[in-house]
Amino acid sequence: MNRKTFIIAMLIPMIAILAFIGYNYYTYSVGEEILLKTVPVDPRDLFRGDYVNLRYEITTIDLTHIPYTGNITTGDNIYAVLSKGEKFWSITKIGNYKPGLQSNEVCMKGKIISSYSNQLMVEWGIESYFVPEGKGRDIEREIRNLSVKVAVDSNCRAIIKELYIKDEPVKFGN
């Protein structure tokens, strides 16, 4: 192997890693910030240390109250339109395709992980919040006072920006 081939080989991880950072940073920096209400638990992921497993109010969707379009079944991707309530954002409608939005709305893309009767359980890709080792329990104790600031981009992709306990951002010395 010569130096040229080595450089070509190194371009593969370099491009992939930088693209991965850019893809996430785009949503993080330009996405519209919304506030969501949560309910956490605390498992452990071998690869990435401690994290809080988050469950949102928007995780469960009651189809008797939320209007929907299209055929919605388990395993499908869905798009939800969210609008701001008094403090937190909530779902106003769902469907199979990316929706058109009003000025005070955002959309989020998720996956239906289970459905029973008229209840849907949806994963939005923002269910893990990483914390320093051992700090997950502290957050869990504040379960009732927890909310999450999420950035949502125009492609309906969401990324967690900050965790709040009693409206105060959670800091770990970073």
Next chain:
Amino acid sequence: MLSEGDRIQKKISKLKNRRNIDVFKNISTIEALKFKMVGEMMKEEEFYSRLRDEIAEWQKDGVIESSQAEAIIRRYGIDKKGYKPGNVITALSTLAAILVGVGVILFFASNWEMIPDIVKVILLLIATFGTYYAGYILRFEKKTYPMAGHALLFLGSIFVGATIFLIAQIFNINANFHWLFLLWFIVIAPIGYMFDSKPTVGLYLLIFTFWMGIFISGSSYQSMSHPLLLYLLFGIALYGIGQIHELTDKWSRFKMVYKGFGIFFILISYFYFSIWPSYFFYSSYYGDVKFMASEQLLMGSFAILAVASVLANLIEKDRLKSTRYEFYVLLSAFIGWIFLFVINTYPIFQQNTPVETFLFIISNLLLIGLSIGTISIGYYKNQPEFVNTGILFFALGVMQVYINHLQGMFPKGLGLIIGGIFLFFIASYLEKKRRHLLATMKDHGNE
């Protein structure tokens, strides 16, 4: 067994001890002799290297059969020529790389809060690309420590994963996000080939396997037969890919990685199906196993590879005896998969005793047959790993038949006693047979 260095030293000592020792008074004469002998050894190594390449060519062109090729290899001891110490060093270096890699992953995974995120990313990027560069220099450019370079290149591939997971952690991407593993796989797969790194190829196969597991578990399924139907087909496809590697000059050294993973997935899947051949053995759910569109795409791709592999073996089977056994194993595994896919996907069978007995007999025959086929491949291809794997699954198959089906035929205590004695004899017989097979293979190697 003496190493080449020891042999040189021994010859020099012999010459020194002779009466004409004064010839060697001048140290440069000894050096010249050393040089000559090293030169001869190089020629010898070149000869073996050339012969090894030629054997591969002859096999490919159908001039000799696989068994004849193995006889030539054994006659010249090519597989043993000076490679053993290297293998140990490679294994130790790879183990060291795994330890360092896992250490780095766990270290960063503990969410080192004192360091800002951007610094963590820069540190990992430096570690990843620095490791790759050091590996490249040692193995390819200066060639001073090729084994250590090899291990560093493998470590670099582990660091790629650590970097991806750290970035995911910074952006709080879901812990079970399967795309992270897929990204890791996509990045290191070409690197494994470019660096000619067998451990990296093994690592990316593991990552792909793990990715499939997470990917499937994210969707709805009723049982383990859902992923195992996919893994079984994946195993056949992998074995076929291993055979394709065998036909190429450049990448034939990767064949055993693919074949090893392939045969393991085939046998482990059939072991599961020998216990629960159909969904109604474990579930009251009366319906079918559903596959998502993306899973169907995966399964379709593996099925195409599996069919191509079976057909290629069908064409080759008359020429080479060892390939004949590979054909039998792949064909049986694939026919068995079709059967299992149909009975798990479409509820054609009603649950009743005759049907259960029928399914139990078919699935266990498949497991036992495939285990024996694997042993035969190992024997004819001179690969003890296959013999051991085949015997292991044969023993597991016999044990599960006894535990799940035969034990209940006797009164409780007596059943256990008879079973214990029965299993003891089976185990002793299998171990004896295994040792005999390995000894036979070794004897052929020493001839």
